[in-house]
Amino acid sequence: MRENLQHPIFQIIRDLADKEEVACYVVGGFVRDRIMKRPFKNDVDIVVIGSGIDFANKLGEILHTKVAVYKNFGTAMLSYDNIHIEFVGARRESYRSNSRKPIVEDGTLEDDQNRRDFTINAMAYGLNSSNFGELVDPFGGLDDIQNRIVRTPLDPDITFSDDPLRMMRAIRFATQLNFKIDIRAIQAITANVERIKIISKERIIDELNKIILSAKPSIGFRYLFDTGLLKYIFPAMCQLHGVEVIDGKGHKDNFYHTLEVLDNVALLSDDLWLRWAAIMHDIAKPATKRFDKRIGWTFHGHEDRGAKMVPKLFAELKLPLHDKMKFVQKLVQLHLRPIVLAQDIVTDSAVRRLLFEAGDDIDALMLLCHADVTTKNEYKKRKYRDNFELVKQKLKDVEERDKIRNWQPPVSGEDIMYVFDLQPGRLIGKIKNAMREAILEGEIANTREEALAFVIRKGEEMGLERKSKTTL
Numbered sequence: 047m048r049e050n051l052q053h054p055i056f057q058i059i060r061d062l063a064d065k066e067e068v069a070c071y072v073v074g075g076f077v078r079d080r081i082m083k084r085p086f087k088n089d090v091d092i093v094v095i096g097s098g099i100d101f102a103n104k105l106g107e108i109l110h111t112k113v114a115v116y117k118n119f120g121t122a123m124l125s126y127d128n129i130h131i132e133f134v135g136a137r138r139e140s141y142r143s144n145s146r147k148p149i150v151e152d153g154t155l156e157d158d159q160n161r162r163d164f165t166i167n168a169m170a171y172g173l174n175s176s177n178f179g180e181l182v183d184p185f186g187g188l189d190d191i192q193n194r195i196v197r198t199p200l201d202p203d204i205t206f207s208d209d210p211l212r213m214m215r216a217i218r219f220a221t222q223l224n225f226k227i228d229i230r231a232i233q234a235i236t237a238n239v240e241r242i243k244i245i246s247k248e249r250i251i252d253e254l255n256k257i258i259l260s261a262k263p264s265i266g267f268r269y270l271f272d273t274g275l276l277k278y279i280f281p282a283m284c285q286l287h288g289v290e291v292i293d294g295k296g297h298k299d300n301f302y303h304t305l306e307v308l309d310n311v312a313l314l315s316d317d318l319w320l321r322w323a324a325i326m327h328d329i330a331k332p333a334t335k336r337f338d339k340r341i342g343w344t345f346h347g348h349e350d351r352g353a354k355m356v357p358k359l360f361a362e363l364k365l366p367l368h369d370k371m372k373f374v375q376k377l378v379q380l381h382l383r384p385i386v387l388a389q390d391i392v393t394d395s396a397v398r399r400l401l402f403e404a405g406d407d408i409d410a411l412m413l414l415c416h417a418d419v420t421t422k423n424e425y426k427k428r429k430y431r432d433n434f435e436l437v438k439q440k441l442k443d444v445e446e447r448d449k450i451r452n453w454q455p456p457v458s459g460e461d462i463m464y465v466f467d468l469q470p471g472r473l474i475g476k477i478k479n480a481m482r483e484a485i486l487e488g489e490i491a492n493t494r495e496e497a498l499a500f501v502i503r504k505g506e507e508m509g510l511e512r513k514s515k516t517t518l
Contacts, residue, residue: 166196
């Protein structure tokens with residue numbers, strides 16, 4: 047395993063450890079990722095049998111680099127050659143039932159490995175000359191990597207009860223690595239789901255976002271749903287699940303449809319917020335579901351209702367409430383519009399309106415709508431997607447000609463007040479709205495010259511008098 051410790055920092059740590067007669071080990075994710083030949087993320091955890099802070103300070107002197115010490119956690123951190131290295135003394139942990147904060151005592155390497163969350167994260171490489179590069183794997187983590195299993199080193203029921211965030215981490219690792227979760231661990235998560243209540247929403251959403259950013263996020267959401275965790279962390283999404291049948295007519299399961307759309311988006315974009323838009327796009331379908339004896343199930347207005355739900359759901363989940371939320375809200379609001387265009391004759395007016403409302407988010411919207419086509423009927427799927435290509439071309443042609451994206455009125459309210467010698471008031475807004483509608487309907491070109499002529503005409507129709515010989 048020495049080939050996994052080629053970076054010079056490990057030789058420097060080895061020499062200092064030998065000099066100080068201190069046993070050191072590199073542990074955790076670095077070891078796992080080296081074995082799996084995954085990209086090196088520049089984060090390294092070192093366990094010192096003794097004081098991790100003292101060792102880090104001595105290494106900092108050798109490297110002439112600053113050491114950040116966190117006494118409350120018993121850890122120290124330094125950076126070298128763009129590698130972030132954290133040092134901690136080997137420790138033993140115990141827990142109280144009402145907190146995930148452990149009681150910490152000094153311990154051995156065995157104690158430290160016992161407290162690790164999963165076998166694949168409990169492996170260590172020796173860093174002293176006597177054992178440099180030797181793998182210490184007391185729980186069969188190497189076998190679990192080969193068998194693609196997420197398993198806890200000790201009793202999973204105790205592991206998850208002690209620190210319920212580990213339930214989210216188990217699902218996150220299974221999703222990121224495309225591993226299965228050990229059946230005993232699944233049973234333990236299911237038995238301990240209520241314990242997730244003691245975890246802060248900020249920590250939960252951090253793990254959930256990592257699941258969402260995985261190559262195939264549906265893996266994680268299926269685990270979250272099947273174990274019952276999703277009901278506690280995102281109940282609105284659980285409500286999408288299920289199919290109701292009346293008079294022999296059923297609707298699709300909107301939970302699994304949402305997962306399919308999310309996976310489709312993940313194939314096309316790494317944008318976290320576009321993926322959240324996929325999760326939220328049908329979130330209001332349970333609230334808008336109606337049965338019509340003539341046509342079956344309907345979800346009329348779910349895009350408007352969903353857009354109104356987004357700010358509240360973001361607040362509950364502790365997601366940001368600024369421009370990211372507004373982006374998701376806009377895509378939820380507009381997600382049916384390109385589909386309607388793709389089903390019908392595409393008019394310039396409809397395209398201009400979509401460009402006007404979507405602005406710079408039009409490309410993200412089109413990607414979401416492309417991902418939303420999940421029919422199993424290959425003819426329908428091909429037809430929809432071919433029509434989307436026509437809509438995309440139409441969007442490009444209309445934008446090049448009319449410049450509607452992020453539209454700014456070619457004649458301002460100040461211009462209107464000057465032409466008719468008016469004070470600010472509702473009349474100005476009425477004229478501006480009429481000008482905007484005329485441009486979007488294609489009645490006039492999106493140019494200052496035609497817009498100004500329209501404004502003057504409109505004002506005169508409303509009984510306003512133009513300043514004599516005013517020019518702009």
